[in-house]
Amino acid sequence: MSTQPLHTTQIDQLPVSVYASNEALGTAAAAEAAEVIRAAVSERGVANIIVATGNSQLTFLAALRAMAGLPWECVNVFHMDEYVNLPSGHSASFPAFLHRHLLDYVRVRAFFPVPGAAADTAAACREYEALLRAHPADLCALGVGENGHLAFNDPPFAFFQDPVWVKVVQLDERSRRQQVGEGHFGSLAEVPTHAITLTIPALLAAKRVLAIVPEARKAEAVAKSLLGPVTEDCPGSILRQTPHAHLYLDEESAASLEWTA
Secondary structure: OOOOOOEEEEEOOEEEEEEOOHHHHHHHHHHHHHHHHHHHHHHHOOEEEEEOOOHHHHHHHHHHHOOOOOOHHHEEEEEOEEEOOOOOOOOOOHHHHHHHHHHOOOOOOEEEOOOOOOOOHHHHHHHHHHHHHHOOOOEEEEOOOOOOOEOOEOOOOOOOOOOOOEEEEEOOHHHHHHHHHOOOOOOHHHOOOEEEEEOHHHHHOOOEEEEEEOOHHHHHHHHHHHHOOOEOOEHHHHHHHOOOEEEEEEOOOOOOOOOOO
16 A cells, blocks of 8 residues: 555645545554654653544554554653543543554553543643643644534634633534544434533644544535635634644545645
């Protein structure tokens, strides 16, 4: 399988690479993530990474955990959101997702789950922000939601200059419907209405940001992010002003874009 992109371009400050398939995209993004991890461990003895959950991340996570010789024992893993008060043991839990698709395969230095079940969510947000600031991220591997969200920063609750790094948010209905569509819940009524999320400044504070966005259902959000105005109504658009980011697409997610040879 070739991992060379079919197309490359730059939109504003954002490099964009388009691959022939979801699998090729995931492999290429994992190769860049591995470079970032190895460089951080070589320089400081530790790497701090933030990773996304969701079906769009599956090929990336599979390729990353299969990378030979990665120093996982030196890697601290954070993630970016969790539902508030999801029933214990629910299969849609994002920490559980990361265990199924990454952490059960590799032995990391530490994993810091977002505390969605905390009795005092405000205090939990402050504590998680303190952890993030104490472990500056070398890498943030994120997706873009069907409504353009980054993590659970849904319009109209997304703020490019958010004063905090972690907060409780109300979830947009389209975002909740995406979770049903991905098969994590049986109906909209089952999807929690609130979550704890890293804010956009927290995500983009990482030294390197990989936006991993395959699948046809993301084509509308990709087009709005790249071709529309940079606006909080489409949070993914801020990536165009993030020079340390790299957007990975497949042919399906890039279907609404035009390319010239």
